[in-house]
Amino acid sequence: MSPAKPKIKSSDTSRPGKAGKATPPDVEGLSYEQALAELEKIVTSLEVNKLSLDETMSLYERGQALTRHCVDLLDKAELRVKQLSGETLEDLPADS
């Protein structure tokens, strides 16, 4: 099994966007919500569907990346606070 891993990785990177299905967006660009929703979908898909080795491995790796991304977002998150002033949003002074 382990020899299959690098193979799938290399095939993934060597032909971006031509894998027969839509290439998933870069994990880094996803919000926590989006990443979590996709992670849930992947786990369900792996649980329910019988997939090929290639599909299974790429879903697994995507799931791992999504999990790491979510943890990363939690680790780095800083509360963003804005104030509604009439009709416009302004950054709230840091002292509040």
Place this chain on the structure above:
Amino acid sequence: MTASWTVTDLTRYLRELLESDEVLQDVWVHGEVSNFSRPASGHLYFTIKDSSASLRCVMWRSAVPRQSFIPRDGDAIDVHGAISVYEAGGQYQLYADLFRPAGEGALYQEFLRLKALLEAEGLFAPERKRPIPPRPQRIGVVTSPTGAVLHDILNTLRRRYPLVEVILAPTAVQGAEAPAGIITALRNMVHYASPDVIILARGGGSIEDLWAFNDEQVARAIAASPVPIIAGIGHETDFTIADFVADLRAPTPTAAAELATPNQADLRIELSDFNNRLNHLLQIYQSEVRWALKELQNQLDKNSPLTRINSDLQRLDELDRRLGASTSHILQLARVHLTGLLQHMAALNPTAVLERGFAIVTNLARQTISRVAQVSRGEALSVQVSDGDFDVQVSGTTKQRS
């Protein structure tokens, strides 16, 4: 002549008379405070009065800690207590156990009236309550921009769910302009920020302080909001109309922030669960694939040419062995047969016959003579015996009669 009362007896009689009156034992009195004093004993002494009468009051030290406020001279208050007589002073007075700011009673009546009205309209109905999104991306906070409440809410959100974006719509939450301010803040929040959930909050205070949240128009604005609203107003024991009409009531502003957000500790557990499930699924998949591969390998092995070659080789060996066995048998037989033949041949050897005294007669043409007719008188013949030959001449012939 009628007998006289003692002062003590008469005073006691009056005290018992007053204390036996149910109305006087559970009474609210409204008036303005004067002559307020609080000596070292800790008891409170004061007078309440209106334009034409006054009433002496005392509150024992034990009742003081239960008060939400201590009045001062000039305050208009409601006092609750029981009327009795201070015998030594010969004075009736109110033994007070509860202060209430004047007007609160009327406010409370108004609160009950509005609550009944809106309840009858169905504004508090459970089926009107919308679910609070479990993981909001944007939270609206409608509260005072100054003070501890906003600080507490932001701290709670930061600790629990720092991923969220917070939009503050500042408004006065107390005073005459507060209801209009709250309504505008709610409307602007929905229009310009579209949050997933709104926290409407205010710190603790008296019923008057919280009154904006008992305003009918504020209540209707909350009910009309397309975005779910969590009310966190006052302390746990404070109930306002806004609490009833909101989609969710939180006992305090901090609790409202907690109810609006997941806890990141739980989120991390959830993520770790997902990760475990992923790994588990991969392991299952890998063992299934390994098993299938092994099955294929077995089948391949079964049908391998090598297997057939080996099996053929084995068959060849077997044939070879059997061949060897049968060949030697045949040879053996042949050998026996041959030996027999040799013996037979030996028996037929003419030399051996010559040893026994027979002779072979040949003519000059080396033809063996076996009949009389082959020779003629005077012909020279050769006679071969066991150790050589000699020449003879035919002197006569006799043909044997047969």
